[in-house]
Amino acid sequence: MKNKEAKTILSTQHLSIGYEDKVVAQNIELNIKKGELVAVIGVNGSGKSTLLKTIIKELTPIAGNVFLEEVAIENISAKEISEKISIVLTETHFSKNLSVKELVSLGRQPYSNWLGILTSKDKVAVQNALNLIAVQDLAHKKCSDLSDGQLQKVMLARALAQNTPLIMLDEPTTHLDLYHKAFVFKMLKKLSKTTQKAIVFATHEIDLALQLCDQIILVNNGKVIQQTPENLIKEKHLEHLFPSDLIQFDSISKSFKIKS
Numbered sequence: 001m002k003n004k005e006a007k008t009i010l011s012t013q014h015l016s017i018g019y020e021d022k023v024v025a026q027n028i029e030l031n032i033k034k035g036e037l038v039a040v041i042g043v044n045g046s047g048k049s050t051l052l053k054t055i056i057k058e059l060t061p062i063a064g065n066v067f068l069e070e071v072a073i074e075n076i077s078a079k080e081i082s083e084k085i086s087i088v089l090t091e092t093h094f095s096k097n098l099s100v101k102e103l104v105s106l107g108r109q110p111y112s113n114w115l116g117i118l119t120s121k122d123k124v125a126v127q128n129a130l131n132l133i134a135v136q137d138l139a140h141k142k143c144s145d146l147s148d149g150q151l152q153k154v155m156l157a158r159a160l161a162q163n164t165p166l167i168m169l170d171e172p173t174t175h176l177d178l179y180h181k182a183f184v185f186k187m188l189k190k191l192s193k194t195t196q197k198a199i200v201f202a203t204h205e206i207d208l209a210l211q212l213c214d215q216i217i218l219v220n221n222g223k224v225i226q227q228t229p230e231n232l233i234k235e236k237h238l239e240h241l242f243p244s245d246l247i248q249f250d251s252i253s254k255s256f257k258i259k260s
């Protein structure tokens with residue numbers, strides 16, 4: 001299916017984000033479709049986390065609306081949101097005493113009964129998620145015994161077990177070496193295509209994001225734009241992202257260079 005015809009998973013209209021005493025960005029118009037891998041980039045403090053938190057309804061918009069599959073989030077309950085968005089945060093808020101399988105099973109919470117008992121459908125979803133991320137061999141390991149890279153993958157498996165049309169991640173490659181950063185990026189790309197889920201993640205890895213993502217959301221100076229990597233470069237949006245005394249964007253290699 002061509003992306004133009006693909007179903008919109010997440011959109012915003014006239015959205016302004018921020019806090020009681022501070023507007024972080026205004027007039028945000030996003031449109032993210034099924035199967036797209038989307039990076040949210042911007043300098044420190046530009047508003048990436050504020051945007052993600054507003055989309056998952058942790059923060060209330062200052063103005064405008066966020067829509068999930070074309071329904072305004074103000075009309076969607078917390079339970080329904082957990083069936084639409086799975087969230088992977090950098091900070092781990094779970095007991096590392098859990099085994100990998102137990103952690104991935106937590107992804108089924110939105111669907112399980114109040115006792116948290118897994119049905120056979122839940123068990124299949126957990127096994128599928130472990131297989132998709134290729135962490136089935138770790139299933140019985142304790143999370144405390146995993147490397148940061150392995151834990152990162154297991155967190156993704158938990159998100160997949162939740163089986164939502166949208167997965168959102170806040171800086172999923174922090175603490176990883178360059179090889180494992182590239183590994184996670186490629187895995188996200190593959191997942192977005194094989195599962196047709198929309199995957200949106202905040203990252204400081206701009207060079208990798210430009211190489212692999214379908215769309216980029218750039219948060220800069222109170223403005224947010226969504227473009228393909230090609231258009232972002234063509235329209236020179238990256239040239240003035242950082243103060244020009246130290247680094248400059250090289251549109252040929254599509255990467256930032258340190259000035260000599």
Ligand SMILES: Nc1ncnc2c1ncn2[C@@H]1O[C@H](COP(=O)(O)OP(=O)(O)OP(=O)(O)O)[C@@H](O)[C@H]1O
Pocket residue numbers: 019022024042043044045046047048049050051
């Ligand atoms: N709870 C809060 N109340 C008021 N202002 C806040 C709050 N949290 C963040 N801010 C401010 O909002 C702005 C955007 O912050 P945000 O954390 O969204 O940036 P970011 O792009 O995610 O940054 P980083 O790359 O450093 O993680 C910053 O100026 C920050 O100081």
